[in-house]
C-alpha cells in the first residue's frame with residue numbers, strides 16, 4: 001500500500017524542505033516533550049456568547065455576527081471564538097481550526113515574487129467556511145480568528161522568533177481542548193501541503209483510526225476529501241489515517257505518540273484532553289506547487305475551498 005507523500009501538518013516549511021527521507025513519506029509532526037500544565041484544564045467549560053460574556057473577545061471577521069470567546073483559560077485574544085447560527089438552527093456546532101498562526105507560518109509557498117503563507121490561507125478559508133456554515137444553520141467555533149496562536153504565549157515559548165516545540169504542542173492541545181469546551185459536533189482542521197518536488201500537487205485528508213468514533217472519522221474525512229477533489233478539480237491523493245503520515249518525529253514523545261494531536265487518542269502527559277468528536281484534517285492543495293499556490297492565494301480559490309468543505313459537511317450531516 002502506498003503512503004501519502006506529502007509532509008504532514010505542523011512541521012515548519014523550512015524544516016520540511018531540508019529534510020530528506022529514504023522514502024517519499026516525509027516526517028510528521030513537530031512534537032514537544034510532555035507539557036502538562038495547559039492540558040490540565042477542565043474539559044467542561046461553558047461557551048460564552050455575545051458582548052455580555054465574562055471573557056467576551058472582539059468580534060471576528062465574519063460579517064454581521066456577534067462572536068464570543070469560549071470560556072477557557074490560556075487563550076489568545078480572538079482565539080476559540082463562537083459564532084451563532086444565522087438561520088434555522090441545526091443544534092450542531094462545527095469546530096473550524098485554521099492551521100498555524102502567529103509565529104508559526106506553516107508552509108511558505110511563493111507566487112511570483114509574493115510569499116504565500118499557509119497560516120494566512122487557512123485563516124481566509126476558515127472564515128469563509130464559517131460564514132457559509134452559519135448561513136446553513138450551524139453554530140461555528142473558530143480556533144482562531146486572526147493571525148495568532150491559539151494558546152497565549154509567554155516569552156519562553158519562542159526562540160529567535162519561532163515557536164518552540166513545546167509551545168507548538170501546547171497550542172495544538174489547546175485547539176483540541178477548545179473543541180471540547182465548545183461541545184463541537186465535528187472538528188475540521190484546515191492545512192495546506194508541501195513537498196520538495198514542486199510538480200507534486202493534489203488533495204489529501206487525514207483522520208484518526210484509534211478513536212471510539214472511528215467510523216464517523218472515516219466518513220467525515222471521505223466526504224470532505226471527495227468534495228474537495230470535486231470542487232477543486234484536484235488530484236485525489238486519498239484519505240489516510242494520521243499514523244500513516246507520521247514519519248520520524250523530532251522528539252521521543254512525539255515519536256511514541258504517532259498521531260495528530262488534535263485528532264488522536266489520549267496519552268498521559270502529552271494529550272490529556274483529546275478531542276471528543278469526529279474530526280478530520282484536510283490538505284486541499286500544495287503551496288509548493290505553483291499553480292495550486294496561485295489558486296490558494298486568491299479569494300476565488302479560497303472561496304472554492306470553503307464551498308467544497310461546506311458541501312462535504314452537508315454530505316456528512318445528511319448521513320448519506
Ligand SMILES: [Zn+2]
Pocket residue numbers: 008009010011099100106107118191192
Ligand atoms: Zn499545516
